[in-house]
Amino acid sequence: MSGGHRLTSRELGKFFEIQNLGLNLPFALGFLVLAAGGFPALVPTILLVIAFVAARNAGHAFNRWTDRDLDAVNPRTQGRALVTGRLSPAAALGFVVLNAAVLFVAAALLNRLALLLAPVALAILLGYSLTKRWSPLTTVYLGLVESITPAAVFIAITGTLPEYVLLAVLALLAWGTAFETIHSLGDLETDRSLRLPTLPGRLGLRRSLTLVPILHASALLLLAAFGLWAHLSAPYYAALAVMAVLAGLVDVTLARDPSRSQRPFRLHFVLGGIFLLGALGAVFL
Numbered sequence: 001m002s003g004g005h006r007l008t009s010r011e012l013g014k015f016f017e018i019q020n021l022g023l024n025l026p027f028a029l030g031f032l033v034l035a036a037g038g039f040p041a042l043v044p045t046i047l048l049v050i051a052f053v054a055a056r057n058a059g060h061a062f063n064r065w066t067d068r069d070l071d072a073v074n075p076r077t078q079g080r081a082l083v084t085g086r087l088s089p090a091a092a093l094g095f096v097v098l099n100a101a102v103l104f105v106a107a108a109l110l111n112r113l114a115l116l117l118a119p120v121a122l123a124i125l126l127g128y129s130l131t132k133r134w135s136p137l138t139t140v141y142l143g144l145v146e147s148i149t150p151a152a153v154f155i156a157i158t159g160t161l162p163e164y165v166l167l168a169v170l171a172l173l174a175w176g177t178a179f180e181t182i183h184s185l186g187d188l189e190t191d192r193s194l195r196l197p198t199l200p201g202r203l204g205l206r207r208s209l210t211l212v213p214i215l216h217a218s219a220l221l222l223l224a225a226f227g228l229w230a231h232l233s234a235p236y237y238a239a240l241a242v243m244a245v246l247a248g249l250v251d252v253t254l255a256r257d258p259s260r261s262q263r264p265f266r267l268h269f270v271l272g273g274i275f276l277l278g279a280l281g282a283v284f285l
Helices: 009-015 018-036 042-066 089-110 112-131 138-158 165-185 188-193 199-203 205-229 234-256 262-284
Strands: none
Touching: 018 042, 018 138, 018 262, 042 089, 042 112, 042 138, 089 112, 112 138, 138 165, 138 199, 165 199, 165 205, 165 234, 188 199, 199 205, 205 234, 234 262
């Protein structure tokens, strides 16, 4: 911290984007139940949640640190703690190291394979922050970050990575890319003014709006294929059907007014929750 001011808990939460946990955590919990085939054991569940939160905290803190110069000229981000001086760059890096250490400890307590792959997961998480300055595929890279979730959960709970889980990995790659494409539309003009290469900036608005529903449909089809291979029951597919309807609403809303991407953004929280309900229903009903 710097400037003689104490960082409030609310500001710290915004720094880690704790409010966005609902985007990924429902998927993680859904795959947790599916990997365990029922109620997962308490200790691995706690360790998995700790590892999940620590990993995303490390990624977000590093992203804030690398982006502090860009955030200073973006109207949407000029109030962030690193820009205003309420948090120092050194403190931000300290948060990265602290959360990375928590991730490694939790992974080590889970199993050997989780520990061996923890550095790979961390490298992918931190690597995103460096891609946006030279690659238009940043949104795809963020999809890759989110796609780690099912693989990490199965490795943590079972110590293995079954082949059919790769379908879920591909599904979240498409799902995460769709979500991040929607999110980046809100910064399209700012990114252009800063000459940052982005996928919407490279494709243009019309093609980006066409890409999002294709990605949503691909993700849902891959999740359905995952369910078939895993022999999941009807509630899982019912949840996917509801997700398809709401994803269509997201696509229509976005097409009508691309400048107002917040509502489609928030609907992704609901979609993740529906997936979790479907996973619970498939296991317990």
